[in-house]
Amino acid sequence: MMFFPTLLLASLTPFVNSYGVLSSVAVRTPITQANFEKYRNEKGADFDVVAYGGWLKLEQEANMVMGQDKLNEMDLTNIDVNKAGGWTSLQRVATDPKGALVGIIVDYLKRNKSNTGITATINLLPAILELLSSQGKGFDSDLVDGEWASVLNQSSGKSPVFQKAVAKKERAGLSFSNFDVPNSKFYGNVKLGRRSEVRSTVRYNPTGKGFGKKGNSIVLRRIMCDIVAASIKIWRFPRIPLPFLRRKGGYLDFVYLDNDIRITKGNRGGLFVHFRPEFLEKMMG
Numbered sequence: 001m002m003f004f005p006t007l008l009l010a011s012l013t014p015f016v017n018s019y020g021v022l023s024s025v026a027v028r029t030p031i032t033q034a035n036f037e038k039y040r041n042e043k044g045a046d047f048d049v050v051a052y053g054g055w056l057k058l059e060q061e062a063n064m065v066m067g068q069d070k071l072n073e074m075d076l077t078n079i080d081v082n083k084a085g086g087w088t089s090l091q092r093v094a095t096d097p098k099g100a101l102v103g104i105i106v107d108y109l110k111r112n113k114s115n116t117g118i119t120a121t122i123n124l125l126p127a128i129l130e131l132l133s134s135q136g137k138g139f140d141s142d143l144v145d146g147e148w149a150s151v152l153n154q155s156s157g158k159s160p161v162f163q164k165a166v167a168k169k170e171r172a173g174l175s176f177s178n179f180d181v182p183n184s185k186f187y188g189n190v191k192l193g194r195r196s197e198v199r200s201t202v203r204y205n206p207t208g209k210g211f212g213k214k215g216n217s218i219v220l221r222r223i224m225c226d227i228v229a230a231s232i233k234i235w236r237f238p239r240i241p242l243p244f245l246r247r248k249g250g251y252l253d254f255v256y257l258d259n260d261i262r263i264t265k266g267n268r269g270g271l272f273v274h275f276r277p278e279f280l281e282k283m284m285g
Contacts, residue, residue, distance in 0.1 A: 027063055027092055027124075029099030036062045067091035078134045078213065089127035097131040098261070100124065105151050105273060106283045109172050132256040132263065136214030138221040139206055139254040141181045148262055148274035150175040150190075156269030172284070177274055200245065201229040210253050225250045 039062040040047075049055055071094050084090050093100040104122055109115070151172045174191040188200040203226045210222035230245035252272075255263040260279040264272045275283070 027096070027100050027103075029096045029103060031096040031099055032063060032066070035066050035095060039065065063095065064088075064091045067094035070094040074134065075215065076134075079130050084127040084130040085123065089124055090131065093124050093128050094131060097128045098256075098258075101128045101132070101263075101273070102261070102283060104128075105275075109151065109284065113171070115171060129255055129263070133212070134214075135256065136212065136217065136219045137254075137257050138212060138219040139223060140220075140257055141206075143257050143259065144179045144254075144262065145181040147176060147178045147277055149173060149277045149280045150177060150272070151275050151280060152271065152273035154271040156271075158268040159266075159270045160268070172275075172280060173277075176277075177272075195235040196233065198232050198242075199230065199239075200227055202226065203228050204252075207251075210251070221253045221255075222251050223254070225252055 036059055040058065043058075049058060052058060068091050071090060074094075079090070081087055081090065104125065149172060150170055153170055153175075170190055176189045177186055178189070179186040184204055186202050186204060188198070188202070190198045192198060204223040206220060206223050208218075208220070208222075212219035212221050226248045227246050227250070230242040231239045232242055233239040251267045252264045253266075255265060257263070260276055262274040264274075266272065
């Protein structure tokens with residue numbers, strides 16, 4: 001048994017959890033690591049890794065080769081290579097884009113006291129979003145129903161000032177956006193420290209606008225959103241309504257949705273990622 005995994009991961013990766021990480025040098029998830037072991041074994045017992053340039057170089061090569069193989073199997077019709085940041089970026093994350101995204105987020109949360117307001121530029125994020133979007137997993141009323149914990153809140157230049165301020169205070173595990181499908185509403189609940197809390201109620205309606213396509217199938221992505229109520233409670237004081245936050249005519253586009261994660265973009269350019277609470281707990285454990 002070679003000692004590569006322990007030494008390399010300890011020396012090059014900020015942290016490792018059960019799902020995987022995206023470090024500055026290589027994409028690592030359980031899927032990419034398993035594929036790398038296979039790729040390494042195919043080199044044979046006589047392969048001189050030192051003469052080749054080291055384990056890291058081999059790992060990077062394996063990621064690129066495996067990523068290209070995955071891209072060769074995909075329908076790339078709906079992928080914008082330029083928007084993704086180039087072909088190389090797609091190759092780096094194509095093997096496991098979901099795992100790469102989870103790694104980015106969990107890494108950030110652990111190093112920033114669970115703050116969800118990512119402000120730094122994440123180089124591979126555009127490629128990950130393009131790949132996940134191409135899977136055609138848009139809005140689904142059965143999948144979206146229930147509790148969702150906020151784990152990434154990336155505001156844009158056009159995002160409302162109040163939204164930007166709240167994003168700076170959000171903490172994963174304390175901020176939620178829960179869907180009540182039978183009543184066509186979802187509820188935001190953001191705790192701002194121990195003594196204050198912002199709540200909002202949004203009425204939504206799925207629409208055919210902004211739809212996507214996967215093969216010959218239409219992918220429903222957009223829900224129209226009206227903020228019908230908002231309030232804040234600070235310490236022991238009575239809850240205060242925030243009528244200036246009520247808005248009509250906004251929307252959310254579902255980039256990707258499965259049993260574990262939900263990725264949406266707002267009409268003002270904000271990017272929002274939510275995990276199921278139990279999935280977040282598992283990843284942060």
